[in-house]
Amino acid sequence: xxKLKLLAILLVIAMTLTSAVLGLNxxxxxxxxxxxxxxxxxxDINSPVVIKVPRINKYDRVYLILNATTxxxxxTVNPKGVLIPLPLDVxxxxxxxxxxxxxxxxxxxxxxxxxxxxxxxxxxxKTPYAIKDVEGKTHVKVFEYVEGAKEYIGIDTEAVKFxxxxxxxxxxxxxLNEVIQPDFQVSGEVKLLQGKVSYINLIIMTDTDWxxxxxxxxxxxxxxxxxxxxxxxxxxxxxxxxxxxxxxGLFIAxxxxxxxxxxxxxxxxxxxxxxxxxxxxxxxxxxxxxxxxFNVYEMTYHLYIFRKFQPTFQHFLLVSALALEVxxxxxxxxxxxxxxxxxxxxxxxxx
Amino acid sequence: xxSLKHRKKLLFKLLKLTVRQMLALIIYNIMLIIAFLTLHxxxxxxxxxxxxxxxxxTGLTYYVDFRPGYPPLGKLPYTLLYRLFNNAESIMLFHLxxxxxxxxxxxxxxxxxxxxxxxxxxxxxxxxxxPMIWVTMFNxxxxxxxxxxxxxxxxxxISSNPVGAGFSCGLGLLTKIYGALLLVPAFMLFKGxxxxxxxxxFLTVVFLASLPFxxxxxxxxxxxxxxxxxxGPSESIFALLDGYFLHTGFLHPTYEATIYFHQxxxxxxxxxxxxxxxxxxxxxxxxxxxGLQMFFFLLFSIMSSxxxxxxxxxxxxxxLAMISYFTFxxxxxxxxxxxxxIFLALATLDIKLxxxxxxxxxxxxxxxxxxRIWFPGLPLGIxxxxxTVVVAxxxxxxxxxxxxxx
Numbered sequence: 001x002x003k004l005k006l007l008a009i010l011l012v013i014a015m016t017l018t019s020a021v022l023g024l025n026x027x028x029x030x031x032x033x034x035x036x037x038x039x040x041x042x043x044d045i046n047s048p049v050v051i052k053v054p055r056i057n058k059y060d061r062v063y064l065i066l067n068a069t070t071x072x073x074x075x076t077v078n079p080k081g082v083l084i085p086l087p088l089d090v091x092x093x094x095x096x097x098x099x100x101x102x103x104x105x106x107x108x109x110x111x112x113x114x115x116x117x118x119x120x121x122x123x124x125x126k127t128p129y130a131i132k133d134v135e136g137k138t139h140v141k142v143f144e145y146v147e148g149a150k151e152y153i154g155i156d157t158e159a160v161k162f163x164x165x166x167x168x169x170x171x172x173x174x175x176l177n178e179v180i181q182p183d184f185q186v187s188g189e190v191k192l193l194q195g196k197v198s199y200i201n202l203i204i205m206t207d208t209d210w211x212x213x214x215x216x217x218x219x220x221x222x223x224x225x226x227x228x229x230x231x232x233x234x235x236x237x238x239x240x241x242x243x244x245x246x247x248x249g250l251f252i253a254x255x256x257x258x259x260x261x262x263x264x265x266x267x268x269x270x271x272x273x274x275x276x277x278x279x280x281x282x283x284x285x286x287x288x289x290x291x292x293x294f295n296v297y298e299m300t301y302h303l304y305i306f307r308k309f310q311p312t313f314q315h316f317l318l319v320s321a322l323a324l325e326v327x328x329x330x331x332x333x334x335x336x337x338x339x340x341x342x343x344x345x346x347x348x349x350x351x
Numbered sequence: 352x353x354s355l356k357h358r359k360k361l362l363f364k365l366l367k368l369t370v371r372q373m374l375a376l377i378i379y380n381i382m383l384i385i386a387f388l389t390l391h392x393x394x395x396x397x398x399x400x401x402x403x404x405x406x407x408x409t410g411l412t413y414y415v416d417f418r419p420g421y422p423p424l425g426k427l428p429y430t431l432l433y434r435l436f437n438n439a440e441s442i443m444l445f446h447l448x449x450x451x452x453x454x455x456x457x458x459x460x461x462x463x464x465x466x467x468x469x470x471x472x473x474x475x476x477x478x479x480x481x482p483m484i485w486v487t488m489f490n491x492x493x494x495x496x497x498x499x500x501x502x503x504x505x506x507x508x509i510s511s512n513p514v515g516a517g518f519s520c521g522l523g524l525l526t527k528i529y530g531a532l533l534l535v536p537a538f539m540l541f542k543g544x545x546x547x548x549x550x551x552x553f554l555t556v557v558f559l560a561s562l563p564f565x566x567x568x569x570x571x572x573x574x575x576x577x578x579x580x581x582x583g584p585s586e587s588i589f590a591l592l593d594g595y596f597l598h599t600g601f602l603h604p605t606y607e608a609t610i611y612f613h614q615x616x617x618x619x620x621x622x623x624x625x626x627x628x629x630x631x632x633x634x635x636x637x638x639x640x641x642g643l644q645m646f647f648f649l650l651f652s653i654m655s656s657x658x659x660x661x662x663x664x665x666x667x668x669x670x671l672a673m674i675s676y677f678t679f680x681x682x683x684x685x686x687x688x689x690x691x692x693i694f695l696a697l698a699t700l701d702i703k704l705x706x707x708x709x710x711x712x713x714x715x716x717x718x719x720x721x722x723r724i725w726f727p728g729l730p731l732g733i734x735x736x737x738x739t740v741v742v743a744x745x746x747x748x749x750x751x752x753x754x755x756x757x
Contacts, residue, residue, distance in 0.1 A: 008547075026569060034614050059416075061610050063618060086409060086606040092401025098602035100625050108606040207624050208596050208733045243732065248594075250624065306614045309568050319566045323558060330548075330555035334514060337544040 004336045011329040018322045025315065033307035043068075043123045043299045051119045051301060053083070056111040061306040066105040068299050070124035070131050070142050075107065078118040083109035095133050099205070102173055102251060103130045126294040127153050129172035129254070129275075136168030137161040138258070144293040145193070145274045152191070152274035153291045159258050159269035166260040167198065172275065173205075174289055176249040180206070181283040184245070185231035186252055188278040190215065192222050195271035198259035201237070202230045206247040211236045212255065218262065225276075252280060368455060376454070379478055380447060387443050387488045394489045396442045403433040405605045414564040418574045418608050423560065424525040425493025446487040449495050454478055456502045457693065464509070464663045465700050472704065473696050476711045480692050481719040482685050494686045497527035501690055504533040505697070508669065509662045513537070513545040517552025524553075525560050528579055529690065532676060535648070536669040539656035574612035581612070583629025584681035586721070588741050589640045593632050595623065596734055598725065599684045603627055640681040647675030663700055670698035671755070678748055685725075688718040695751070702754050710751055717743045 041049050053062055062083055066072075077083045086108045088096045096106055107119070125142045133140075137160040145154035159168045190200055200216035213236050215228035232242040256273055263269040278289040368376070402419050411417045419426045432441045454474055461470035477483065486495055500523035507515030516537045523530015534553055541549055558565070564572035584590035585599040607615055621630035631637055655668030673694040677687060692714060699707045717740050723729050724736030731739060 022569075030570060030611075030613065033611070034617055036617065061614075063610075065618070086609065087405070089401070089405055089605040090602050091605065092398060092404060096604060098604065100603065100619055100622065100628070106604065108604070108609075110609065238727075247734070248624070302618075304614075304618060306610045309570050311567060316566060319562070319569075323562055326551075326555050326558045330551040333544065333547045333551045337513070337548045340544050 001336070001339060004332055004339070008329065008332045008336065011325055011332060015322065015325045015329060018318055018325060022315075022318045022322065025318070026309075029307070029309055033309075035305040035307075037303040037305075038300065039303075040298055040300050043126075043297050045123055045125055045295045049121045049123055049299070051121070051303060053117040053119060053303065053305065055116060056082075056305060057114045057307065057310070058111055059308040059310070060111040061304075061308065062109040062111060062117075063302075063304040063306065064107040064109075064119060065101075065302040065304075066107075066121075066299060067301065068105045068123065069103070069127050069129060071105060071140065073122040073124055075122075076120045077109070078120060082111065082113050082115065082117040083119070084112050085109050094137075095135075097132050097134045097171070099250060102132070103175060123299070126297040126299075127172070128289050128292065129153070129174050131155070131170060131172055134169050134171050134255070135165070135257075136163040138168050138170050140170055142293060144295075147274070150276065151291050151293075152276050153293055154193070155256065155273045155275065157256055157258065157271055157273070159260070159263075162258075162260045162269075168258045168269075169255050171203065171253040171255045173251050173253040174278070176204075176252050176280070176282075178249055178282050180204070180244050180247055180249045182232055182245060183284065184249075184282045185229055186278065186280050187227070187229040189225055189227045189276040190254070191225045191274040191276075192216065192220050193272040193274055194222055195268075196258070196262045197271045197273065198257040198262060199255070200273065201255040201257070202228060203251075203253040203255050204230075204244050204249055205251040205253060206244055206249055208247065209244070211240065211244050213237070218259070249282075252278070254278075372458070376451060379454075380451070383447065383450075383484065383487060384443075386484070387439075391439050391443070391488065395439045396489045396491045397433075397437070397439055399491050400429060400433050402605060402608065403430050406430075407434065411609060414572050414575060415567045416571070416609055418571055418578065418612065420575075420578075421493040421527065422525045422575060423564070424522060425496060425527050428496070429491045442491050443488060446491075446495055449499065450478075450483070450487050453495070453498045453502065456499065456506070457696075460502055460506050461697075461700070464666060469700070469704055472708065473700075473711070476708065476715070477693060477696060480689070480711075480715050482688050482722060483692070485722055486686055486689060490686065492686060493527040494689055497523060497530050498690060498693060500526055500530050501533065501693065504530070504537070505666065505669065508533065508537045508540055509666055511541070511545070513541050513549035514552050516541075517549040518556055520549075521553045521556030521560070524557055528576060529676070532648070532673065533669065536652040536655045536672050539652045540665060540669075570611050578612040578615075578627075581616075582682060583626040583631075584637070584640075585626060585684060586737060586741070587640075587681050587683040588745060589636045589681035590683075591737060591741055593623070593636050595626075595629075596737055597624065597626060599626065599682065637681060640679055643679035644676055647679065648672050651675060667698050667701065667755070670694040674698055674748075685718060685722040688714070688721070692718070698755060699751065706754055710747065710754065713747050713750075714744070717747060 043049055051064065056062065088094060088106065090096060090098045127142055131140055138157045139160050141156040143154040143156065145152040157170050162168055186202055197216060197220065198218045199214055201212040202215050204211040213230045213234050216226050232245055235241050254275060256271065258269050258271060260269065276291050280287055406413060406417050413419055413426065413430065414423060428445065429442065432445055454477065457477060458470055458474040461473055500519045504516055504519035504523060507519055520531050520534045520537065537549055538546055561572060584593055584595055585597065619625060619628040621628050623630050623632050651668050651672035655665050655672065658664040658668055674691065677691040695714060696711060699710060721740040724731055724733060729736060
């Protein structure tokens, strides 16, 4: 019994020491496993933006967040294949429209080799709206459109891949971040310049729901200006009226939908839409989102380099030692317990 | 404690059934299969396995390159089914087997401490508990499997078997984290070297089963567990008091699971709409929630150690400890109500059967409503719906406590 007790004590000491060394090694890795680079670039849409990724090890993760509203025309990595992009995927759906990342652009890579790399971006103009796909996949081009004295944001959207239901939906999102009051209203005007849309909806995104109001039907003809006003009395697509009142309104969006059934096989599934100024009134205050497009602008980016733990020989040795110690300790304690209890007919029921 | 009638039965005997019980179980299974075949085209459980789809498409390895939401035993069976069959039927079949084991174990556990009639009625109520049926058919999450280890842990605790209890609690942790909680009341109930055996068996099971992941990337593996302690509230009274009306996971890109949890914290500013990077509007609520959880959990755990010679009272105290943990948790969802419901059934064994049945049916109605508010068609809406179920549940728990006290 004494020998067993001594062995158990020795094993506890060994386990404590091994875990401590293992823990300290991991802690020392964790304290320096993230590198964050925050910088700014002046973007001119006519020349590429180069972002340097310094000192990466194989399997490190590289995360780039662009404070940009439109998706770049193209993104390439130099040298080719050093950074492998991971798919954008939000709970099984291939779009990055989750609320926390709605207003920015994200690129995630896993390093396929050690060294350094460059990410080369060909940027699009900036708009007051973040433009994202929420159904299907589209190719969106942003341009400036002026008619008379009025400025518009031109959106040229072409379906690349329709969702299973046959639709694509591209949203133009702007933050709201206010509790929606009874006087809430959104007004503005849109115009179909070319092609066909299935719908244009005004969407109110709250912390629990989306409320979509149809402002342009599928029957709309090009070059007709449509003015809209959505308020507490408006009926949305699911028949709800004013349900968003007193909820936290997070974003206001314009959703442009294309439907595969509207286009012939030989025809490009495309629509060109002009979006005018948008006026949002809430709680007695109004603000106007001007329809402006910037070809030269300042862009902030965050580059995160997340180091990936690579097991060393010492690490394997420590883990193996700990496994043996834990196993031996368990064996000793069960043996000791059985000896302590022996004779009272109790142990027979244990394993 | 030691006078438990059936403590001589070994584990394999737990699953033995009479012909009548077998028949009842077969009829129950057939009913569930028919319901599943009728409804599964509308609600496929496969949509929940988006992370399996992601790691399969990208060639990443769970727990080494990617941290899923559940420990290995709670996640990998689904991954295996997804890779082998990729259909809803295989998941339903797996769940059905697990559910059968749960019901048999529960019945045997109950039969050891109460009358056969009562054991049968309570098992039937648990079998008819709507969230249990819903999870079995449509929700491939670890909670169902975790119930097996919870019930086994209880069985071993009241059988004074620290090896079995440590083993089950270890497997419980490897399935769903709350499975390890029973270690605390077990520790209180056991004495001397039993406690050492309990803890060492628990550690051995957890460590050995985790060995490949600890060897390859311990930080990623630990992230799987640690992330749960930093999540925001949801669907509880604390969530509603804080103004959070969403569910247990605000949408985030799946690629974020390829970095460690502490690295993940760098990429988001805390916000009161982001469950995974939550900023409390009233931070004191989280401390009140944790404080109440700890206080009552420890109180009932300690009380369980003072219940000499009464298995039923010990079980009641252990169950009340677990009920306290769930009740005061800032985090609730309809799936959590499943283990809660089992502990509720075990905590109310000493009251009049009709009262017990009424309490259980009351909770079933509230839990059913809770699930329904997330689907369109109910006029309540999410705000009013959540408020209704949270208040109704609080009233039922108050009734439960007054009845149990009496």
